[in-house]
Amino acid sequence: MNKLLTLTAVCLLIVFGWLVFIRSDVNDENSKSDIESNQLEDETADIEQNADFENRPALIIGSADAPVTLVEYADFKCPSCNQFHHGVGAQLRDEYIDSGRVRIEFRNYPFIGPDSGRAARGSYCAYDQGFFPAYHDKIYNYVWDNYYSKGDMAAEFRDILTVDTIVQIVADDIRDMSTFSACLEDTTKNKFIDADLLLGADDGVTGTPGFVIGGQKITGPSNYNTFKTLLDIQLR
Amino acid sequence: MKTRLAILVLRIRVACAGVWFVVRKPASLAGVIIGAFVSSSFILWSLNLDLVRYIVFDAPISFLDKIRFFSETYRDIFTTYDSLQALGIIVFSLLFGLNIVLLAYVLKHQGLKNIPKKSGIGGMLMAVLAGGCVACGTSLLAPLLATFGATSSAFLRDLSVWLSWGGSVLIIFSIYKLGQIAASLRVAQEKH
Numbered sequence: 001m002n003k004l005l006t007l008t009a010v011c012l013l014i015v016f017g018w019l020v021f022i023r024s025d026v027n028d029e030n031s032k033s034d035i036e037s038n039q040l041e042d043e044t045a046d047i048e049q050n051a052d053f054e055n056r057p058a059l060i061i062g063s064a065d066a067p068v069t070l071v072e073y074a075d076f077k078c079p080s081c082n083q084f085h086h087g088v089g090a091q092l093r094d095e096y097i098d099s100g101r102v103r104i105e106f107r108n109y110p111f112i113g114p115d116s117g118r119a120a121r122g123s124y125c126a127y128d129q130g131f132f133p134a135y136h137d138k139i140y141n142y143v144w145d146n147y148y149s150k151g152d153m154a155a156e157f158r159d160i161l162t163v164d165t166i167v168q169i170v171a172d173d174i175r176d177m178s179t180f181s182a183c184l185e186d187t188t189k190n191k192f193i194d195a196d197l198l199l200g201a202d203d204g205v206t207g208t209p210g211f212v213i214g215g216q217k218i219t220g221p222s223n224y225n226t227f228k229t230l231l232d233i234q235l236r
Numbered sequence: 237m238k239t240r241l242a243i244l245v246l247r248i249r250v251a252c253a254g255v256w257f258v259v260r261k262p263a264s265l266a267g268v269i270i271g272a273f274v275s276s277s278f279i280l281w282s283l284n285l286d287l288v289r290y291i292v293f294d295a296p297i298s299f300l301d302k303i304r305f306f307s308e309t310y311r312d313i314f315t316t317y318d319s320l321q322a323l324g325i326i327v328f329s330l331l332f333g334l335n336i337v338l339l340a341y342v343l344k345h346q347g348l349k350n351i352p353k354k355s356g357i358g359g360m361l362m363a364v365l366a367g368g369c370v371a372c373g374t375s376l377l378a379p380l381l382a383t384f385g386a387t388s389s390a391f392l393r394d395l396s397v398w399l400s401w402g403g404s405v406l407i408i409f410s411i412y413k414l415g416q417i418a419a420s421l422r423v424a425q426e427k428h
Binding site: 217218219232 | 291318
């Protein structure tokens, strides 16, 4: 019995080891081939054609001079991104961002609904008027406080971030109201969002929230220590 | 109706006795814990295998920090995931470990001969379930759980919770069948 159990345990560990150290290579190959085949699709071709990498501004939270960058791919409407913002994200801001050691580069990865795209455009509109960090926090807080923290997950399927709503949320920060409103409705900023999406594809992002720290990718919800470990390595 | 219910209760009690007979041994208990650990690790880390590899082999941190890196994932499971998701992962993993140990025990003593030989898809499904191969099915489910659990869509998050609990129900059925076999093996052993 003992031998059999030992054998079972060893087999389980071998399977897990195989999944960790070999399967990920296979996954990489598969994801590469998936990306290559997807590139043939018209939609992706449009995104590639439209994407503007050269003029795309970096949406920074924290000190621009911070030595380490944490890249965050997110959708303002995604529940996990909201959960991250109000949990681990808040801890990271206290420990690393506010002290100027780390900066977050936010990249839009909108996919849930049309208002995801609108909110993503808004991030670049807010950048133009110099209040992106406030925009980032206020939009997340609005969605979290009014919907997800109350368990209203069905809000995901409703158009909750209308132009009027977004304008109301950040009214105190807007310098030029008419320009900001027009910017939200105009699709000009989509070229930057397309660039964000393609950068995400290059970074191997498959879902939100997705993060990259010093070339290491973190997919999905992760605990504070995962970020702390990677950030501390980069800060050495 | 009463008789059927009484028989069912009796079967469950027999299955529980069979499970207890196997699990009460320290080695079996260790097997359950190892199985649960592997299963939960797979669910928690399947989306970040490259990161796991980096931490294990390349990260310039001490061995203790590496241990802490992984152990704190379990400590923080209720803050990283919502309560129902976290509980689903824990329950599913423990049942998975238990199922593996029971399967190992039954295979050791009886091989595959106890699998019912029924015809048709239903019979085949029953055979797979009775043979404890729910574990195989659920191992396929695990990456789905992790993928869905990590995705941003609320719909898929809810689906992941249902999948984990659905998987747990299937495993419980498998444990029930294996427990009955283990109980009969115990009786046979005691006769000898």
